[in-house]
Amino acid sequence: MKLKEARSPRTLPRETRVRVLTDMNDVDGLVSASLVLRQFPNASIKTVTKRKEMKGEYEIIVDLPLLKSVKTHVWIDHHRGTIQEGRCREKVYDSSAKSAANLLAKYLNLKEDELVEIANRADSANYLTDAPFDLKKSYDPAWDVNDAVKAITSGEQFTELAKTLAFEGLDGVRGKFKAKISHTRRLRRKAEKIARMISMKVKKKKPDSMILLMPKAERRGSMIGGYIVFSLHRKGVKAFAVFYKGGCWIHVRSYFKKIDCSKVARRYGGTGHRFVGGAPIGLEKLDDIKLEFEKAGLKPLVVDLRRLSW
Numbered sequence: 001m002k003l004k005e006a007r008s009p010r011t012l013p014r015e016t017r018v019r020v021l022t023d024m025n026d027v028d029g030l031v032s033a034s035l036v037l038r039q040f041p042n043a044s045i046k047t048v049t050k051r052k053e054m055k056g057e058y059e060i061i062v063d064l065p066l067l068k069s070v071k072t073h074v075w076i077d078h079h080r081g082t083i084q085e086g087r088c089r090e091k092v093y094d095s096s097a098k099s100a101a102n103l104l105a106k107y108l109n110l111k112e113d114e115l116v117e118i119a120n121r122a123d124s125a126n127y128l129t130d131a132p133f134d135l136k137k138s139y140d141p142a143w144d145v146n147d148a149v150k151a152i153t154s155g156e157q158f159t160e161l162a163k164t165l166a167f168e169g170l171d172g173v174r175g176k177f178k179a180k181i182s183h184t185r186r187l188r189r190k191a192e193k194i195a196r197m198i199s200m201k202v203k204k205k206k207p208d209s210m211i212l213l214m215p216k217a218e219r220r221g222s223m224i225g226g227y228i229v230f231s232l233h234r235k236g237v238k239a240f241a242v243f244y245k246g247g248c249w250i251h252v253r254s255y256f257k258k259i260d261c262s263k264v265a266r267r268y269g270g271t272g273h274r275f276v277g278g279a280p281i282g283l284e285k286l287d288d289i290k291l292e293f294e295k296a297g298l299k300p301l302v303v304d305l306r307r308l309s310w
Contacts, residue, residue, distance in 0.1 A: 008090065009040075009059050009074055010108060017042045018059040021070065024049050024158050027122035027142070030149045031101040031115045032062045032076075033162035039108050045162060047155045050246065051280060061088070063100035065271055076103050080262035082271040095273075099123040115165065118142040125276075131227060133189050135182065141170050144181055147188075148173055150223045151180035184223050191224040195231035198303055202235045207301035209239040209293050211286065215308050218244035225249075239298055241289045248289060249278035258296035264289075 009018055018040045023029030024047035033045050048054050048064065055069045062076040065083035074090040078097040097103050101119035105111075121127055121142050128140035145165065152158050164172045174181070198210075210232065214225055225242045229251050232240070239252040239259060248268075250261045252275055261277035268288075270279025281289075286302075293300045 012040070012059075014040060015042055016040055017044055019044045019046070019057070021046050021048065021054070021056070021058045021061045021064060021072070023047065023063045024152070024155065025149070026063075027146050027149055028099045028101050028119045029063045030145065030158065030162055030165065031099070031119035032104050033158070034115055034166035035101060035104055035108065035110055036060060036062075037163055037166040039110065045155075045159045047158050060104075061086075062104050066091075074107065076100055076107060078103060079271045080260075080273055080277075081266040114170075118145055122146050125230065131188060131230075133185050133192070135174075135178070135185070144170060144174055147181045147184035147223070148177040151177075151183045187224055188227055191227040192231070194224070194305065194308065195228045198228065198232060199235055201301070201303065202232060202237060205301055207237060207299065209241075209298040209300040210237055211241045211290060211293075211300050211302045212243065213283070213286075213302070213304045213306050214242060214244045215306050216245050218242075239293060239296070239300075241293070241300070243283055243286065246282070247278055247280045248282075248285065249276065250289070251276045258298075259292070264292050 012018065018036065020033065020036050020043050022032050036043050051067060054064065054067050058070065058072040060074050060076065061070060061072040064077065066075045066086040066088060067083060068085045071087045073088065074092060075088040076092040078094055078100050080095045092103050092107050094103060098120035102116050105116050121140065122145065127142055132139040132143055148161055152161060161177060164176050212225065212228065218225055225244065229240045229242065233253055238256045241248055241250045250264055252259050252261060254275055260274055262272045262274060265272045265277030265279045268279035268281045268285060270277060272278055290300055
């Protein structure tokens with residue numbers, strides 16, 4: 001089937017019901033959806049969490065790889081080494097961009113406002129403050145967006161959150177999604193306890209890298225795994241691999257140049273950035289990931305958390 005003859009999304013009337021496909025699990029995908037909704041309030045937003053869910057034809061695909069199973073007028077992404085096998089009329093790709101939302105805003109000629117800055121900070125984990133545990137103290141407002149999107153479980157909730165962010169701003173998100181934000185922060189408090197427990201092993205064994213095996217409840221983009229990683233980075237751990245149900249993600253400290261996470265992820269069918277990447281692999285690849293670390297001169301410590309529950 002050929003792509004329909006159509007005008008560029010940049011020239012379409014505001015009332016057009018453009019079809020958009022984006023990632024459901026992170027702030028970048030959410031902000032991208034919100035920016036589209038600001039430009040096209042009637043847009044149809046579809047989200048995916050797994051590559052096998054990617055199919056169909058769209059006007060805009062953003063913050064996702066371009067798989068053979070999809071067709072789009074414009075594809076927008078910034079992940080290094082991402083797949084570009086699908087069909088599109090326009091490509092907006094820049095691996096040096098801080099976020100896909102940043103590229104989307106420029107493509108649609110939108111003013112780079114607070115939403116884009118939030119996506120930039122969140123996607124690079126460069127928040128202005130440490131992660132909050134409650135709603136009381138002052139903190140980077142990007143955390144509210146992050147903590148809300150981490151708690152949603154359906155495409156309908158994602159679209160509602162994107163619309164709230166687009167038309168009601170941060171105050172709307174805090175008001176309508178207070179329960180979701182609070183849920184994420186309760187999990188963060190649990191993650192803090194787990195991080196302290198693992199810290200004792202770090203203090204005793206002094207590993208330079210770690211491989212975490214997470215419980216079944218862990219999903220891609222989960223706050224718990226991320227919080228544990230960033231907490232233990234401060235203890236001197238240079239690199240992490242986190243296995244969860246359905247995949248594995250890798251993160252390295254910015255000063256550690258011997259591992260390019262995007263290249264490692266690409267070898268296992270995934271994608272990512274220089275310092276973080278992920279692939280749809282399971283524990284059958286544990287030894288392979290361990291070997292990736294060892295080739296970089298690391299001696300990873302495997303920590304099995306699968307018996308924990310949250």
